Amino acid sequence: MKKTWWKESVVYQIYPRSFNDTTGSGMGDIQGIIEKLDYIKSLGADAIWLCPVYESPNDDNGYDISDYRKISEDFGGQKAFDTLLDKMHQKGLKLVMDLVANHTSDEHYWFNESRKSKENPYRDYYIWKDGKNGGPPTNWESFFNGSTWEYDQLTDQYYLHYFTKKQPDLNWENPKVRKEIFEVIEYWFEKGVDGFRMDVISLISKPDSFQDTQYVKFQDTIINIYANGPKIHQYLHEMNQAVLSKYDIMTVGEGPGIDLKNGPLYVDEKRKELDMVFHFDHLFIDCGEGGKYDPQPYDLPKFKKVFTDWDNALKNGGWGSIFLGNHDFSRMVSRFGNVDEYHLESSKLLATLLLTLRGTVYIYQGDEIGMTNVGYPSIADYNDVETLNAWNEAKKKGKDMEEFFKIVHSQSRDNARTPMQWNNSENAGFTNGTPWLQLNPNYIDINVSQQENDSNSILNYYREMVQFRKENDVLVYGDYECLNEDDNELFVYRRWDKDVEFLILHNFSENDLRFQKNMNAEEYEFCKTNVQEHLDDSYLLAPWQTKVLRKKTK
Ligand code: TEU
Numbered sequence: 001m002k003k004t005w006w007k008e009s010v011v012y013q014i015y016p017r018s019f020n021d022t023t024g025s026g027m028g029d030i031q032g033i034i035e036k037l038d039y040i041k042s043l044g045a046d047a048i049w050l051c052p053v054y055e056s057p058n059d060d061n062g063y064d065i066s067d068y069r070k071i072s073e074d075f076g077g078q079k080a081f082d083t084l085l086d087k088m089h090q091k092g093l094k095l096v097m098d099l100v101a102n103h104t105s106d107e108h109y110w111f112n113e114s115r116k117s118k119e120n121p122y123r124d125y126y127i128w129k130d131g132k133n134g135g136p137p138t139n140w141e142s143f144f145n146g147s148t149w150e151y152d153q154l155t156d157q158y159y160l161h162y163f164t165k166k167q168p169d170l171n172w173e174n175p176k177v178r179k180e181i182f183e184v185i186e187y188w189f190e191k192g193v194d195g196f197r198m199d200v201i202s203l204i205s206k207p208d209s210f211q212d213t214q215y216v217k218f219q220d221t222i223i224n225i226y227a228n229g230p231k232i233h234q235y236l237h238e239m240n241q242a243v244l245s246k247y248d249i250m251t252v253g254e255g256p257g258i259d260l261k262n263g264p265l266y267v268d269e270k271r272k273e274l275d276m277v278f279h280f281d282h283l284f285i286d287c288g289e290g291g292k293y294d295p296q297p298y299d300l301p302k303f304k305k306v307f308t309d310w311d312n313a314l315k316n317g318g319w320g321s322i323f324l325g326n327h328d329f330s331r332m333v334s335r336f337g338n339v340d341e342y343h344l345e346s347s348k349l350l351a352t353l354l355l356t357l358r359g360t361v362y363i364y365q366g367d368e369i370g371m372t373n374v375g376y377p378s379i380a381d382y383n384d385v386e387t388l389n390a391w392n393e394a395k396k397k398g399k400d401m402e403e404f405f406k407i408v409h410s411q412s413r414d415n416a417r418t419p420m421q422w423n424n425s426e427n428a429g430f431t432n433g434t435p436w437l438q439l440n441p442n443y444i445d446i447n448v449s450q451q452e453n454d455s456n457s458i459l460n461y462y463r464e465m466v467q468f469r470k471e472n473d474v475l476v477y478g479d480y481e482c483l484n485e486d487d488n489e490l491f492v493y494r495r496w497d498k499d500v501e502f503l504i505l506h507n508f509s510e511n512d513l514r515f516q517k518n519m520n521a522e523e524y525e526f527c528k529t530n531v532q533e534h535l536d537d538s539y540l541l542a543p544w545q546t547k548v549l550r551k552k553t554k
Contacts, residue, residue: 001477006195006250006275006360007319008476009046010466011096013364015327016053016075017061018419021431028419028430030071030080034087039448043368044466047094047250049197051327053081057107059166060385061417062098063199064105068184085192094194096250101181102200103167110180111168118155124174127160129210139212140221143256145389162203162226164385172204172235182242189243195250198274201236202255205229218291219284227257233265236273245272252276252321252360260313267318276321276360282306283329293390293407300508303336304491308482311358315479320359324350325367330415332364334373338544341510343370345544347458348530349506352546355465356495356504358480363462366420369451370458373415374440379405383437387412423449461530468528468548474500483517490515490541502527503549507541515539524549 020032030053040048052062055070062072071081088095104111113122129137129149136149136158149158150165160169170177185196206229213221236253244251251274253266258279266277282303288294314320325332333339337346347370354361376382379391387408394404414437421443422429428443440446451457469475478497484490489509495502503524507513512534521538528548534540538549 002269003473003477005046005094008470008473009094009250009360010044010355010469011047011049011360011362012040012043012045013049013051013326013362015051015365015417017436018417018430019365020420020422021433021435024431024433025074026431026433027074027436029074030076030084034080034084037087037091037093041091041093043363043463044470045093045363047096047194048088049096049252049362050098052098052100057105057166059105059164063100064103064107064164064167065100066105066107067109068104069187082191089192094250095192096195096197096252097188097193098199099181099185099196100199101170101184102203103161103163103169106166106168114159114168115152115154118157124171125177125180126168127171127206128155128157129160130156131158138210140225141218144386145393160206162200169206170204171206172231173206178235178238182239185239186243189247189249193249195252197278198251198253200255201253201274202227202232202257203229204235205232217289219287222257223259227255228262233271233273236266237271240272240274244274250275250360252278254278256280260309263310264313264318267314269317276319278321278323278326279310281310282324286335292411293394293404295407295411300488300491301486304482304485307357308480308485311480314359320357321362322354322357322359323362323364324354325364325416326362327364327416328413330373330410330412331371332367333370334410334415336508338510339372342544343372344456344458345530348461349508349544349546351458351462351465352504352528352530352548353491353506355469356475356502356548358476358478358495361469364416366416368459368462369421369446369448371418371421371446372440372442373410374418374438375409376414376438379408381438382408382412382414384413384417387414421447423447465528472500472502474502478502484515489513492517501551503551504547505539505541505549506546507544510543512543513541515541524551 017027019028020036021028022031053071053075054065055067055072056062056065071078085095110122110125113120114126136147140148142148143163148160148162151158161167162169203226207225208230213225215221253274258277263277263279266274285298286295288296310320332350333347337350417437418440419430419435424444424447427435428439428447451459474495474497478495481494483492490513491506492515493504505515524538527550531542531545533542
């Protein structure tokens, strides 16, 4: 397996508006990131993935870009960005930007032109269709509820938008659009940017014909109609040849509808498309028929299977992304850990999981201190467009809104977007102004400053485990095998190469449990744990205990 810097990297994801505000605007800014670079470096991170900081009307917090070459003044503008990039490179940190190329803002110049007339040279930059029987061209539903089609009176046609109506989809079929986007990518690489996370890249190739969906489950419509369109691989290969292959950069394509069947095609080195993808098999694990806002119970075997299947799928030519949350999902410890009784232990267990699997590791801001879901008292406290649209839709459908509010508490994207908790002073040291989104009141107890001073903290554990991964590249590149697929409470796996083998055991339960497998415990030496219990008995685990054991193979 070819070794590269990005395979070995630990990437720290920043959601800039919630990270650190230096102006009192209530919104994080680039200067705020600059001030925290030493902190990020202290985690052992090698790179930062920065969510969009371009000019945007912020209908979807920057995922609606109105100028791809302009850094928003709200974040400090181009000058601040140049300083950030310089300082990061001085400190040996790489910068991965977000590329949102499936759609633009409706306030982008291209769309303003496109709307004007059917003859406008930019008309075909977007997807315009005639209506059908007095309604939209198809019955498609957008990701954020409502039709994917918006009627525009000016030319009596509809335009396509998979997300909000302020996010019109680009027409990748048009070679001019592809060229424009490739030039944008090149522009940032020439500035020295080290890579791109590509937003919903799985959606850029639209179906050959626009037909009504017959699927009942939204997920089925995504997989069969919206995602992995007929030309997706052609476009990505073209992008690779036109620009990506000319730079020493990393790419990670994000997207709904990426699954075990099609995922490997995006990242197979021989095909020359992307380096990695983010799939959501583990993060959509609890989605019922109605999608994210219809959560259903799931079990540990299913969770383990996602990691095992993906490792298998990518081991012969490809590379994985290891992550347990981002700005679109609730907090990882609230979902997969136990915040009530074992916040410390389960946060550390999940950190160990992240840092001992094969793939590039992504840590979402705040997870390194165990930030949790927020649960605001009123729907009026929520900001996220997905949450609010889902709420309005539920109301329209006559759902029990008290019950639905509980779902909002567990599923809202705002859970991951509450401001970073730096210390226990007012607004957690995030801002001197009024925060754009209310803080999680638990910042009094869960914050960076408190954890800096506690050798037993989640934060210091992350540092230790990142270091440990770096000292043992078998944890990056070594083979993986799950040893207990069916067990409902333990997740046990091996990682090995020709020199060394690790056995990693996680107890996802509130009980003392022993791993029952006929293995010779004496051969393994103890390396790491999150709880100082049962150290004399390798296979016995306390509640939410994690253990890393090592065996010399030569
Ligand atoms: O998210 C893509 C995506 O698949 C989301 O619709 C996801 O399913 C949802 O957020 C889960 O709740 C990306 C960005 O990460 C997201 O922030 C943007 O809103 C979206 O694209 C549109 O650009």
